[in-house]
Amino acid sequence: MSDETLLLPVGGTGDRPPLYCVHAVSGSPFPYVPFGRSFGAGRPVFAVEAPGFDNDARPVADVTELAERYAALLRTRHPAGQTALLGWSFGGVVAHETALRLQETGTDAALLVLVDSTCPTPAPVPPxxxxxxxxxxxxxxxxxxxxxxxxxxxxxxxxxxxxxxxxxxxxxxxxxxxxxxxxxxxxxxxxxxxxxxxLYTHRARPGLRSRTLCVQAADSPPVARTWDGVLDGAEVVTVPGDHHSVWSGAGLERIAAEVSGRLAGVEVR
Incomplete structure (x- = not known):
């Protein structure tokens, strides 16, 4: 089964560099559907579904393996590297590692957006x-x-x-x-x-050069500072809502506006 099947178009068309939204811990691409619809028609938006979520593929229990697969998929689709990545929660961890993998092969992501995503450090897996x-x-x-x-x-x-x-x-x-x-x-x-x-066995690596935006949900514990020492110079914005409700109402509108604004200057080279 090709990893191309893991991509769900959730909004936008045209030739501008696309935005790829990486699944959270559930593996589902569907939380990004309202975001894709609200983002506007000028830029393609895709949600990434996890292996095994809606098929018989083996679930992947390693951030590095997920990132390698997603980076390989994006390199195939966009050899010049004109892409942007967004990840919510666990998805932010995978998106960060994916951006690093792209960078290491000379295809930097133009923007990385982490939505209410905590920087991981290895810890015992809960029972x-x-x-x-x-x-x-x-x-x-x-x-x-x-x-x-x-x-x-x-x-x-x-x-x-x-x-x-x-x-x-x-x-x-x-x-x-x-x-x-x-x-x-x-x-x-x-x-x-x-x-x-x-998540519990991954340690995030420093060294990413991509422009990075950390989106903090107003009603969640602070997460942006957890990336100190891993991400240098990341922008931080706070949006209405909690960890889940940011994907509706005012939180969704604000995220779409913040991401759209930062991608405005990213064009096909």
Missing amino acids: EPELLRRFVQDMLAEAGLPAHEVRATHAALPQESAPEPFFAAATAGDSLLADLAPALLHRRYDVFRAHVHA
């Missing part, structure tokens, strides 16, 4: 019961469920410690998850678990 509950919490929040409903559902989740009984219990009865097949949840969880492992 399975905690990962299972985090997965459901992240999935519901990413789907746009209000924070109070996410908390209520999270509090009602079973205490099972293995995926099969956990998903069977989580989708039983009147649960908000009742319409989801346990098999689908298990497949998506495999991707989530692989990415959490990738």
Whole structure:
């Protein structure tokens, strides 16, 4: 299966250098659909889907491997390097490493945007019961469920410690998850678990020359300073919302405006 199938067009057409938005820990490209639509028609915008999210590919549990694959794909599509990268949360970590990989082969990214993304340092991977509950919490929040409903559902989740009984219990009865097949949840969880492992075992490298913008969600813990010593001279802007709600309403509008403004001068060479 070609990695070209991992690209979802989410907005824009034309010949201007495209923007590639790297999936968060869920592996889903769909949170970027509203962003692509609001970005304007003058520049192509693609969302990157993780291997295994919507197919039978093996989930990738290593940031370096993901970055190598995405960098190779972008080099094939844009040999002159006229691209820009955006990543939300875990996606920012992968986008940063991808930009480094491009730089090392002489195809620098024109812009790197990190949206509410914390710089990683190696740490023990959380145990399975905690990962299972985090997965459901992240999935519901990413789907746009209000924070109070996410908390209520999270509090009602079973205490099972293995995926099969956990998903069977989580989708039983009147649960908000009742319409989801346990098999689908298990497949998506495999991707989530692989990415959490990738995040907790990765150390971000300094040396990126690309222009970088760190977008901080106003209602999230500060993240921009975590990149000190890795990214030098990064711009920082704060937008309305929390870690998930920045992709709607005023937060979405502000992100689109900030990114569009910084890409205004990036043209095909």
